[in-house]
Amino acid sequence: NAGVMQNPRHLVRRRGQEARLRCSPMKGHSHVYWYRQLPEEGLKFMVYLQKENIIDESGMPKERFSAEFPKEGPSILRIQQVVRGDSAAYFCASSPPGTGGGETQYFGPGTRLLVL
Amino acid sequence: DQQVKQNSPSLSVQEGRISILNCDYTNSMFDYFLWYKKYPAEGPTFLISISSIKDKNEDGRFTVFLNKSAKHLSLHIVPSQPGDSAVYFCAARRNSGYSTLTFGKGTMLLVSP
Numbered sequence: 001n002a003g004v005m006q007n008p009r010h011l012v013r014r015r016g017q018e019a020r021l022r023c024s025p026m027k028g029h030s031h032v033y034w035y036r037q038l039p040e041e042g043l044k045f046m047v048y049l050q051k052e053n054i055i056d057e058s059g060m061p062k063e064r065f066s067a068e069f070p071k072e073g074p075s076i077l078r079i080q081q082v083v084r085g086d087s088a089a090y091f092c093a094s095s096p097p098g099t100g101g102g103e104t105q106y107f108g109p110g111t112r113l114l115v116l
Numbered sequence: 117d118q119q120v121k122q123n124s125p126s127l128s129v130q131e132g133r134i135s136i137l138n139c140d141y142t143n144s145m146f147d148y149f150l151w152y153k154k155y156p157a158e159g160p161t162f163l164i165s166i167s168s169i170k171d172k173n174e175d176g177r178f179t180v181f182l183n184k185s186a187k188h189l190s191l192h193i194v195p196s197q198p199g200d201s202a203v204y205f206c207a208a209r210r211n212s213g214y215s216t217l218t219f220g221k222g223t224m225l226l227v228s229p
Contacts, residue, residue, distance in 0.1 A: 004159070033216065042120070042205055042219035043160070056216060091159050105217065107152075107159030 004108035019079040025094030032075040122220035135193040139206030146208035
């Protein structure tokens with residue numbers, strides 16, 4: 001059973017470009033969470049999605065950031081018009097249906113975004 | 117406002133000795149606590165957890181202690197091994213229907229042979 005997969009692992013963008021980060025949850029998992037880790041910081045919750053639904057986006061910046069988890073395919077975290085402050089590691093986690101507890105959140109390896 | 121605090125950015129311990137990693141929280145709504153371990157270039161992996169109705173949970177070399185009145189928890193690793201060298205994150209959540217995790221900044225543990 002493959003773990004949570006994220007791609008790309010590293011992404012370099014220039015200011016003003018768009019960044020698309022993909023997350024494929026573990027097989028059988030229908031809950032996806034996105035976290036951001038800024039340098040020297042802990043992981044900060046961004047958004048929680050189930051298939052075709054955003055459940056909690058209280059941690060998402062109000063502008064430029066969006067997330068989706070379509071019926072088919074991976075979850076996408078999209079950052080429009082990136083700025084240098086968006087440089088961070090973005091982690092995706094997934095958990096099985098009917099759960100939400102932390103110990104059932106399995107993390108992917110992260111995407112490291114660098115904005116030049 | 118940081119609701120979960122790990123005040124020690126790093127800790128060095130000799131192999132075989134005990135490692136004690138500390139974590140404090142401020143939100144009294146938190147009632148479930150977790151420790152994650154993270155190696156460089158990997159995602160965090162779940163290590164051990166504790167509910168607020170308990171004050172201790174043990175799993176092999178790892179024990180987590182919770183002092184609810186002090187809003188403090190600690191992770192003990194004994195005996196420490198070089199493979200334990202990693203960043204350890206404390207996390208907390210509310211025990212509602214679903215709940216997102218609030219993480220501390222992490223403590224880097226280095227276990228030397």
